[in-house]
Amino acid sequence: MIDKTTCKSAPTTPSFNRLNWRSFFLAQHSVRLGVDIGGTFTDVVLEVGTAVFSAKVLTTYTAPEEAIIAGLQQVCDKAGVAPFQIEQVIHGTTLATNALIERRGAKTALITSEGFRDVIEMRTESRFEQYDLNLILPEPLLPRQRRYTVPGRMDANGAEIMALSRADIEPVIAQIAAAGYESVAVGLIHSYLNDRHEKMVAELLSERLPHVMVSLSCEVSPQMREYERFNTVVANAYIKPLMKSYLDRLRNRLRSEMVECDVFLMHSGGGIISLESAAEFPVRLVESGPAGGAVFAAHIAARHGLKNVISFDMGGTTAKICLIKDQTPKTSRVFEVARSYRFKKGSGMPISIPVIDMVEIGAGGGSLAHVDALRQIRVGPQSAGSEPGPACFGKGGEKPAVTDADLLLGKLDPERFAGGSLPLDGAEAQKVLGRVLGAPLNMPAITAAFGLAEVVDENMANAARVHAVETGEDLSGYTMIAFGGAAPLHAGRLCEKLGIRRALVPPGAGVGSAIGFLRAPFSFEATRSVYMKLTQFDPQRIKSLLHDLQIEAGGFVARCTSNSPIVLEFKAYMRYAGQGWEIPIGLDADCAKTPDAAVFESRFTDQYAKLFGRPVAGLDIEVTVWSVNAATTPDAVARVPESAARVHALAPANRTLFEPAVEAFVEAAEIPRDHLRCEDVIAGPAAITEDETTIIVPSSRVATCLADGCIDLRLKGASDA
Secondary structure, eight states, X not given: OOOGGGOTTOOOOTTOOHHHHHHHHHHHSOEEEEEEEOSSEEEEEEEETTEEEEEEEEOOSSOHHHHHHHHHHHHHHHHTOOXXXXXXXXXXXXXXXXXXXXXXXXXXXXXXXXXXXXXXHHOOSOOSSTTOTTOOOOOOSSOGGGEEEEOOEEOTTSOEEEOOOHHHHXXXXXXXXXXXXXXXEXXXXXXXXXXXXXXXXXXXXXXXXXXXEEEEHHHHOOOSOHHHHHHHHHHHHHHHHHHHHHHHHHHHHHHHTTOOSEEEEEOTTSSEEEHHHHHHOGGGGTTHHHHHHHHHHHHHHHHHTOSEEEEEEEOSSOEEEEEEETTEEOEESOEXXXXXXXXXXXXXXXXXXXXXXXXXXXXXXXXXXXXXXXXOEEEEEEEOTTTTOSGGGSSOXXXXXXXXXXXXXXXXXXXXXXXGTSOOOHHHHHHHHIIIIIHHHTOOHHHHXXXXXXXXXXXXXXXXXXXXXXXXXXXXXOEEEEESXXXXXXXXXXXXXXXXXXXXXXXXXXGHHHHHHHHOOBEEEEEEEEEEEGGGOOHHHHHHHHHHHHHHHHHHHHHHOSSSOEEEEEEEEEEETTOSOOEEEEEOHHHHHSOOHXXXXXXXXXXXXXXXXXXXXXXXXXXXXEEEEEEEOOOOOOOOXXXXXXXXXXXXXXXXXXXXXXXXXXXXXXXEGGGOOTTEEEESSEEEEOSSOEEEEOTTEEEEEOTTSOEEEEETTOOOO
């Protein structure tokens, strides 16, 4: 129930009964709902003032909105809140990502320029595995027979060099009508500079085929590089009918529960957009769940004054790792979905939209294990999901998952998993581990479980190492923030492998992404490719361009909220002439109002030297992409006070836990998280339990309960990070 101590001005008269109390409390505090649909679980969080109530339910694949309603009912019951009192719903989902990975989107066509029909199949000249002679490139999202061409051409400066008429377009539309497509992507060459031809195609499509959904590359991703732009608009068109149908069903289902408030969506860049914008640009929802997790970790970093943080989000299907510096997640303009070749960069489907930069691997609680041809244990990327789920769920799973191994190794309590709503079957887990891994490798099921856990932990550690090297960072000075249902089970061991001395497990870690949605600002980033060398610097053109982007980005945010001030962030993506990729350069408001070539050059060379050691003399500098991000002002974050004297918590050694460092079971302490007081300390090995997850404290670590409820895992004998 609601904690009355959070409302200091409440009346104290004897006649002020419980019902009046709740009405008074709700009148003084906002009621907001955060929802994260994952591959295995749907997390629901209700925030009433400063009080947080959460629920974890299995994802319902055929009708994802039903899991949301089930979770909503649970948290409302816990809080004593009626659904109609909810003032705002913020939602993130992996549905868009999963539809792209599983190739189960709408029947989609692409209309492109003559000569560019095969761009999304030819990809780029880059080989993601340079020495593999048997390399097989991933199939494009659309086969060749679903790709159509029209004449007409814009040049690299946006000037029309070949006209396009309605008569040129009509035969193509006739073919599309005859084939019965649900959605059409339009991607013409250089449309990011001049969109007139794309708009003409869209106009004719709306006249002839009003029931067909249309996506334009000049709106979805107005950036240079046709492969990435065409692929992005195709992905948007491919999932648009699916996501629009789902969002419509969700809104209607919420209304049937008397939830009449606005519904907003988390986007991949770490902000919130309206439901209408999400339905029009669903590709921006790809990675929305992980983005919420990064926002959650950044919020925790700000509360503790941490400058260098690695967020570790491990759920039921995947693990996500993100580097956060100065309480701000690293962002990118392009990322890949569905990497098909050992998670190698370049083997996936590029999506050219603003996104929080993170590495994602198939290492979740539901990730399945097998023995390969070299008699090695492999884990993922396939996942058991929620149907049937890991073998220990007792729903017919026939392959061992990470959760099965965690159960046998003593990390999970079979009677209290997911708050006791889903009892686990240890015998079934032991049977499948023995059959699938143990028998081929001639080892007992427990040893197979240890091997599976070590493989998945090493996979995650290796992904973190590679990501750190690619960004020029040393993880030894970082603090890990672990969240997601499975992350606290593995965070301690991951820290041991990475040489990280400190990890924080915040309250609500099991539903961290959903909480992150409630901390995210309303935001939208508008981008435009306008190529310009500094030797041909045109201040007036830059000023006009940034002003247009400011209007576009600010308009999206203003449609979501009308009473919050908007903060603008300007960026130019720059490179030396002849280089293939750019680096982002931050610009202030003065640069946007009065652009100066000398200032641009100075900021670029400083940032280039910081990243690569030194600038390059004698080369011209180019700007390729401009962006303006509009966001509501973030709320002030209160710093958590430092802990004073520490008292050891008394916890009996009443749990048997497998310790990887000694490769044996040890007697460990077990204590419920809600029994810990501020400054209580537990030395590992230990298990700190809660409804959504369990924190495993290895023998090498000491766990301390901080003032805000975070559990601070530190290397024994280590000084403060």
